[in-house]
Amino acid sequence: MASLDQLCVNTIRTLSIDAVQKANSGHPGMPMGMADVSYILWTKFLKHSPKNPQWFDRDRFILSAGHGSMLIYSLLHLTGYDLSLDEIKNFRQMGSKTAGHPEKHLTPGVEMTTGPLGQGFATGVGMAMAEKFLSGKFNTDQHKIVDHYTYAIVSDGDLMEGISHEAASLAGHLQLGKMIYLYDANSISIDGSTDLAFTEDPVKRFEAYGWHVQEIDGHNHDEIESAIKNAQSETEKPSIVICRTHIGFGSPNKQDSASSHGSPLGEDEIKLTKKAYGWDPEKKFFIPEEALALYRKEVPKGIALEESWNKLLNEYRSENKELASLFEDWMNGKISENIESLLPDFDEDQKGVASRSASGTVLNALKDEIANLFGGSADLEGSVKTNLKDEGVFSSENSVGRNVHYGVREHGMVAALNGMALHGGMIPFGGTFFVFTDYCRPSIRLAGLMQTPSIYVMTHDSIGLGEDGPTHQPIEHLASLRAMPNVNVIRPGDANEVSYAWKIAIESKDTPTIIVLTRQNIPTFSRTSSNAASLTEKGAYILSDSDKEIPDSILIGTGSEVHLAMEAKAILSEKGIDARVVSMPCWELFQKQDAEYIEKVLPGSVTNRVSVEAGTTFGWNQWIGNTGIAIGIDSFGESAPYEELYSHFGITTEKVVEAVESQR
Structure with a gap:
C-alpha cells in the first residue's frame, strides 16, 4: 500500500x-x-x-x-x-x-x-x-x-x-x-x-x-x-x-x-x-x-462531474423537450396544480362506499396527471385497492411499471418507500392492513424524523373488518401513531374526505402521511360550501351545525363513526337537544390551525362533548375535556360480523345519544 x-x-x-x-x-x-x-x-x-x-x-x-x-x-x-x-x-x-x-x-x-x-x-x-x-x-x-x-x-x-x-x-x-x-x-x-x-x-x-x-x-x-x-x-x-x-x-x-x-x-x-x-x-x-x-x-x-451532467441534460433538453420538462418537474418535486380539479366528487349516498374503495378510485383519477405516483402493497393489492390500472408491474423485466408486488414484507416495503421519497423524483405509496403498522413502526418513525413525505395506505382500520377477529382488528394503533411526531394520521369520514386525504399526502413536502381506511361501506355525506370536503385539509371541521349559535353539545367522530354522530344528531334534535357534528379526520392538522379556528369548531363554552371512534379512547380528553365522554374500545376485539361487533362494544348511535343526555 x-x-x-x-x-x-x-x-x-x-x-x-x-x-x-x-x-x-x-x-x-x-x-x-x-x-x-x-x-x-x-x-x-x-x-x-x-x-x-x-x-x-x-x-x-x-x-x-x-x-x-x-x-x-x-x-x-x-x-x-x-x-x-x-x-x-x-x-x-x-x-x-x-x-x-x-x-x-x-x-x-x-x-x-x-x-x-x-x-x-x-x-x-x-x-x-x-x-x-x-x-x-x-x-x-x-x-x-x-x-x-x-x-x-x-x-x-x-x-x-x-x-x-x-x-x-x-x-x-x-x-x-x-x-x-x-x-x-x-x-x-x-x-x-x-x-x-x-x-x-x-x-x-x-x-x-x-x-x-x-x-x-x-x-x-x-x-x-x-x-x-x-x-x-x-x-x-x-x-x-x-x-x-x-x-x-x-x-x-x-x-x-x-x-x-x-x-x-x-x-x-x-x-x-x-x-x-x-x-x-x-x-x-x-x-x-x-x-x-x-x-x-x-x-x-x-464540480466536473456535475458540469458534465448538466451539459448532458442540456443536450437531452434539445432532443427530448417534453421528457426533459417532465424530468425537471419530477426532479424539483413540482406537483400538478390541477390536483383538486382531478379529485373525484362522490355524490351523497346513504349506502356509500368503503373508504378503501374510494381510495382506489382517487388514485386512478390522479395517476395520469401525476405520473410519478408509484406504489403497491404487501401482497394485499385486491384488499387495499392500490392498483394503478393499466400501468404494469415494476419488475426485473419492466422497470417502468408503476405497481409493485412487495410480497409479505410490510417492514421492508415501508423502508423502501422512504428510500424512494428520499431519492427524489417519485411520489411513493404502499399499502397493507392497519394492524400491521406494528411491523412498520420503526420505518414510519424514521420517516417522521427525516421529514420524508412517504404515503402509507392502511386499510381494515377497526373492528369493522369483522370476522378475522382480534389479531387483525386495530385498537390502539390510531392513538400510538398519533403520538408519533411529524406524522399525519388521516382517517377519512367519507369518500370525499378520502379525496382530500390524498391531496394532503401528495402535496406534503416534509411529513409522511398514513391514510387509514375502512373495509366496510360508510355513507357519503351531503356537501355545501359550509361543510366542503376541502375542509379536511384543516384536520377537523363542522360537518353539520346546530341551529343555535352555541350548540348544546358537540359530537366528534372520525372515519366510519362519523355517520353515527350524524344519526345521533338527528335523534337529539327530536329530543330538543341541538348538537353540532365535527368530523376530525386528522388531529395533527387540526392542532396546527390557529386558535380562532379551533375555537370556532370547538367553542370552549361547550363542555357537553362526545367523541366516537372504533379504537382506544386514549388521548381523546384533549378534545372532549375532562367532563366529556369518549366512546370507543379499550379491549381487544372479537371475531364476528362487524354489525354485531359495533353493537357488542357499544359503538352505536344510541350510546352517543345516551352520552349526551347523561351530561345535561
Whole structure:
C-alpha cells in the first residue's frame, strides 16, 4: 500500500478516535475497521459533488451502521463538504451537525438518518428502485441522465435485523444491479463475538437471495478496488462485498474486541494506537496536509462531474423537450396544480362506499396527471385497492411499471418507500392492513424524523373488518401513531374526505402521511360550501351545525363513526337537544390551525362533548375535556360480523345519544 494511501486511511481513523474520546461517547471501532474500504470507495468510485450535496445524479451513499457515524463525518469533512473541523470536535454535542447517529437535514451529505440497524440496508433498496424506475422512464440510448449507484456500508447487526432479510429478498427478486453493499464483517457486536448468536453463512444466504457475492480482505486496497469494479460490472444482481475487517484496527489492546465497539479507546490506548500508525501520539484532530490535499480533489472532481451532467441534460433538453420538462418537474418535486380539479366528487349516498374503495378510485383519477405516483402493497393489492390500472408491474423485466408486488414484507416495503421519497423524483405509496403498522413502526418513525413525505395506505382500520377477529382488528394503533411526531394520521369520514386525504399526502413536502381506511361501506355525506370536503385539509371541521349559535353539545367522530354522530344528531334534535357534528379526520392538522379556528369548531363554552371512534379512547380528553365522554374500545376485539361487533362494544348511535343526555 502506498504511504499516501496509508496516511489518508489513518487520518479517518485518528479523526474518529479523537472525536469519540473528546465526546467521551461513541463507537470508534467500526470507523477504524472500515477506513480502508471507505477511503477507496470515496476517492476512486463514489460519484458525488461536495459543493452540491443534492446534485440529482450523484451516487447515494448510506452508512447503515450508523453507530459508526464518525466514519461518514470524517469523510464529509475531508472531502470538502460543509462540515468544519470544529463540528468534528463537537461530536455528539448539543447543536452540532455531528449527532451521535447521522441525521438527514442536519448534516450536508448525509442521505438518510441511520442508527436503528437494518434501516439503512432496507431504505437503500428503495433508492435503487427509484434509480431503476427513473432511468427506465427517462434515459435514451444517447443520454443517460439517470445513472448512479446506491452504496451502503452495512454491519453484522444490520444483517441480523429481520428487515434486512425482507429487503435483501426483494432486491434480489427485482435484480437491482445498481446496488452495491459493503459488509463490515468484523465478527464483533456489543456483547462480544458474533458467534454468540450469528453463525449463518452470509455467502450462501445472499447467493440464495439472488445477489452477486464476493468475499475480500477489507484492508487490502487492491482487493477492495477489484471487488467494487466487479460489482459495478454485474448489472443484473445486487452486490454484496463481504469485507473481512478488524474492528478497532491498529489498537494494540482493543483491536478485535467488543471494548472498541461502543466506548472510547481511552487516552492511553489512543496514544499507543497513534504510535502504531506512526503518528505523533500527542497531536489531536491532526490532518496531514498531503492527505487533505488528496481528499479535497473530490471538490473539483465533483464540480466536473456535475458540469458534465448538466451539459448532458442540456443536450437531452434539445432532443427530448417534453421528457426533459417532465424530468425537471419530477426532479424539483413540482406537483400538478390541477390536483383538486382531478379529485373525484362522490355524490351523497346513504349506502356509500368503503373508504378503501374510494381510495382506489382517487388514485386512478390522479395517476395520469401525476405520473410519478408509484406504489403497491404487501401482497394485499385486491384488499387495499392500490392498483394503478393499466400501468404494469415494476419488475426485473419492466422497470417502468408503476405497481409493485412487495410480497409479505410490510417492514421492508415501508423502508423502501422512504428510500424512494428520499431519492427524489417519485411520489411513493404502499399499502397493507392497519394492524400491521406494528411491523412498520420503526420505518414510519424514521420517516417522521427525516421529514420524508412517504404515503402509507392502511386499510381494515377497526373492528369493522369483522370476522378475522382480534389479531387483525386495530385498537390502539390510531392513538400510538398519533403520538408519533411529524406524522399525519388521516382517517377519512367519507369518500370525499378520502379525496382530500390524498391531496394532503401528495402535496406534503416534509411529513409522511398514513391514510387509514375502512373495509366496510360508510355513507357519503351531503356537501355545501359550509361543510366542503376541502375542509379536511384543516384536520377537523363542522360537518353539520346546530341551529343555535352555541350548540348544546358537540359530537366528534372520525372515519366510519362519523355517520353515527350524524344519526345521533338527528335523534337529539327530536329530543330538543341541538348538537353540532365535527368530523376530525386528522388531529395533527387540526392542532396546527390557529386558535380562532379551533375555537370556532370547538367553542370552549361547550363542555357537553362526545367523541366516537372504533379504537382506544386514549388521548381523546384533549378534545372532549375532562367532563366529556369518549366512546370507543379499550379491549381487544372479537371475531364476528362487524354489525354485531359495533353493537357488542357499544359503538352505536344510541350510546352517543345516551352520552349526551347523561351530561345535561
